[in-house]
Amino acid sequence: MSQSAIPFVFMRGGTSRGPYFQRADLPEDLDTLAEVLIAAVGSGHALNIDGIGGGAAVTTKVAMLSRSDDDWADIDYFFAQVSVEDRLVDFKPTCGNILSGVGPAAIEMGLIEPKGDETEIRIHAVNTGARVIARLQTPGGQLTYDGDTEIAGVPGNSAAIQLTFMGVVGSSTGAFLPTDNLRDEIDGIEVTCMDVAMPVVIARASDFGLTGYESAAELDDNSAFFDRMEAIRIEAGKRMGMGDVSKSVTPKFGLLAPANAGGTIAARYFMPWKTHPTMAVTGAQCLASCALTPGSVADGLLERPDASPANVVLEHASGTIDVLVDFTANNNFALNAAGLVRTARKLADGNVYVPARIWAGKEIA
DSSP: OOEEEEEEEEEEETTEEEEEEEGGGSOSSHHHHHHHHHHHHTTTSTTOTTSSOOSSGGGSEEEEEEEOOSSSOSEEEEEEEEOSSSOOEEOSOOOHHHHTTHHHHHHHTTSSOOOSSEEEEEEEETTTOOEEEEEEEOGGGOOOOOOSBOOTTSOSOBOOEEEEEESOBTTTTSSSSTTSOSOEEETTEEEEEEEESEEEEEEEGGGGTOOSOOOHHHHHTOHHHHHHHHHHHHHHHHHTTOOOOTTSOOSEEEEEEEOSSSSSEEEEEEOSSSBOSSOOHHHHHHHHHHHHSTTSTTTTSSOOOOSSSEEEEEEETTEEEEEEEEEEESSSEEEEEEEEEEOEEEEEEEEEEEETTTOOSEEEO
C-alpha cells in the first residue's frame, strides 16, 4: 500500500506533546485534513497503535504553523485536538501547552531566525484569535532547550519559555460571561460560565461531594460524577451560545476548592471526558480569572488580591501552576493580559506517513 510522507517535528510543549507540521505541507480542506490527522495520530484505538499518538488526550494534539500575514504576528498557530478513540478532530479550541512549543518548532522549521540571547516571537492563535508573545532562550543566537526551569508534570529542568497572552477574553464566545451571569444554576449546581482563553464551566468541588484534592485517577474512576458533570456541561454549552457541544471538547469543565498546599486556590480541570493530569495553560487563565472575579463561584474559597498584577497559584493534580494576571478591578473584573512560564523540548523529527488513499500528498512506494 502506498503512503504519503509528511514532514514534522515531534515536540513536548508544556505538559502535552504531539506533531508540529508546516500548514503548507497539509491539505487545505478541513475534512481531508481531519482524516490525515486521525491517521497520523492513530485515533480509533486506545493505544493509538497505528499512529504516533500516546493514548491520552494530552498526547493526541497537533500544531500547524505558518508565517503570518497578520501585521502584528510572526507565526500563525493552528491547533487540532484529535480524540484518542473516537476518530474525531476538534478545530475549535486552542492549546496553551502545545503553544509552548510553537516558538521552538518555528525555529526548528526555519520559519523564524533567532536573534540575540533572547528571541521574541509574536504568535497568532488562529483558532481563537488570541495574540501571544513567546520569549525564548537563544544564547548567541542558538536555540537551547537546556535550563533550570521546572514545571509540574514534566521531569527534569529545561529552558524557560515566557508566554504573555493578550486578547483572550471572549475568544470563543465573544463575551467574558457568555450567559451574562456571574452564576447560573444547572441541575442544582451553581456554575460560572466564563470565556478567558478557553470557555470553561466552573463549579465548586464541594457541590459535587468532592474535596477538590482528588487525584486525576480518583476522579476518572468516579463515573457518577462524570455523568453529572457532562450533563451540566452540555446544558451550559447551549446557554453559552455554543450549540450542541456533546461531541466538542469545549467548553471545558473546572472545579475549585480552597488551597491546601500554600497556593491561591485548588483546581481540577477536565478535557472534558478525562481529568487533565496537570493543568491546561488556557484553562489556567480562565480559572485564575474566575478566582479573581467577585460574585463568581470562587467567592469564599480564597482571599482575593486587590493589586494588579496578581500571581495566582493554582494547585492542580500534579503540583502547581503560576498565572501572572494583569487586571482592572474598578466596578467589574477585566483581564488585560496573563503571563505563564512553560518549557518545551524537541523529541524527534522526520516524516510521518499516512495511507495515500486518504490523501495523496508526497507519495512514496
